[in-house]
Amino acid sequence: MDPNKLDKATEKMSGDGDISSVMGFSGFGKKARTFDLDAIFEQTRRTAIERSHHVLEERQKETKMEEEGESSKSVKSSVHTQRNKAATATFRKPESDSSSHSDSDSELIGPQAPPQHTPQQEQEDDDNELVGPPLPPGYTSRTAHSDDDDDEEEAEDDSDDNPVKKIPDTHEITLQHGTKTVSALGLxxxxARLVTGGYDYDVRFWDFAGMDQSLQAFRSLQPCECHQIKSLQYSVTGDVILVVSGNAQAKVLDRDGFNVMECVKGDQYIVDMANTKGHTAMLNGGCWHPKIKEEFMTCSNDGTVRTWDLSSEKKHKSVFKPRSLQGKKVTPTCCTYSRDGKLIAAGCQDGTIQIWDRNLSVHTKFRCQQAHTPGTDTSCLSFSYDGVTLASRGGDDTLKTWDIRNFRKPVNVAMGLTNYFAMTDCCFSPDDKLLVTGTSVKKDEGNGKLVFFDRASFQRVYEIEVTNASVVRLLWHPKLNQIMVGTGNGLAKVYYDPIKSHRGAMLCVVKNKRKERQAETLTQEYIITPHALPMFREARQRSTRKQLEKDRLDPKKSHKPEPPVSGPGRGGRVAAHGGTLSSFIVKNxxxxxxxDSNAREAILRHAAEASENPYWVAPAYKQTQPEPVFAEDSEEDESDKEPEWKKRKI
Structure with missing residues (x-):
């Protein structure tokens, strides 16, 4: 088809001469064989500008018509008519090209439509034109949707900025450790595994993946005999556990509870504690190095903080000795590493907090003399995740935060947090925006609580009532986003949120309790002899149930036990008052x-019976014993035979 005729037809159908330039038909002809790219790009740009002006004019016309009360149907029909005509003119050329494929080499196709103009965009423009007043330039339905999404995202950002909404406390499970205080928690x-220790000397192992809804521990042991468990912590790799008890020797166990290492005990008669190989008094706390998996630290009543190496158990690695201003020995009650492992901090009984460089054990790097009330036990020290802030939980019912860059005064102080235990915890949330600690209560005088503080403003933003006992131990695992709590009545509670938390307690609450089955074990060892003769084969015993059924049919095995004897006894059985043979003999x-004071008479009393019924002695000598022959001389003859000098004179 001749391009000139196509242009004329297009002008007739559209009624507007600009349509050819808009649709790109004005450049048709054999002259377009030489491509001028600059001219094509310039024409495309002008076409897009003209089209945008044209669309804006149509929208303004529609707005005026709607204001005048005219129906929008005519507007739509006119618009669609023009669009259909343009589309017809647009898609006719490919048909002609396909019909005359042989002439396609000689005739070149003109510039294409602008890349911004697609059928999908036309449909969107139609949708925009069908709705009320026009939209401002550059504002489309897609932009409107994006603005709605932005509003939703802003609302989500507002909720994300509120750290209280991130607290996982919608659900909880309770693990029964015992009846006494849970004084140690380790995750x-x-x-995957939780370990709990308490005042009852027990250490229990809990496996979330292996438990069901019965929530039973898979192992319980007493690693330190009759010493209360003070602290439990997994190493960085999770393969060993540090056990700190009231003993002077810390222990290291593997994941299954078997002993790996026991620290050596020092010589208590040496004055300088740096010259002893280990602690000489009760331990108060301990923890693992956050970067080095073989190193851990302990503090004791002997006034030292010692670091140990897992490979050398015969001597400590280094010794840190807290001192008062007068240079006297003070007792450290808690100790911890910084997040990077370069600093060692200890809280002491005289109210001081002393921090050393890990490689310099002589002088402290940071020191606060009156951090807490002297004479009280600082129960916990915890570094924030950014390593700048240190939180301390004091025995004077306070919670304080410190900036280690300016360690003279606390940044924030919270009062009125009752503390009756020397191991009450405090810790930071995984996002470092909250600080949480537990409160203590006396028996039947209220409920122990978890109190959450905003780190910046240090306001009480949230509280959780745990149980009618003190809240002692506390963990907020950053990976699981679950809170573990140890209480004073032997419970270990786990708080979680199915949406915000991951794994952990969520693995065991979905498993049903296993039904208790009767133990079906073999009563005796069964030897399999497949080639034995039938007469020598043993019947295989499947279970105890079938064996018990067979035993019930056996009159000997199912014989009813004889009742206790009442009275003097019968059949060789002794009555209850003579329960034993010895008591029966003594009674008789x-x-x-x-x-029986006269032995001769007692023996001769049985002579007649022995002669009449010779059962014991006589039958044994009946065949071999000769017959006795006795002399039959009288007494008178014997007296006559005696000499005269032997005769007694009368």
């Missing part, structure tokens, strides 16, 4: 009235 880095001896 491995992956969050006491009741025997015979007098």
């Amino acid at each position: 491995d880095p992956s969050g 001896i006491a009741l025997d009235k015979t007098d």
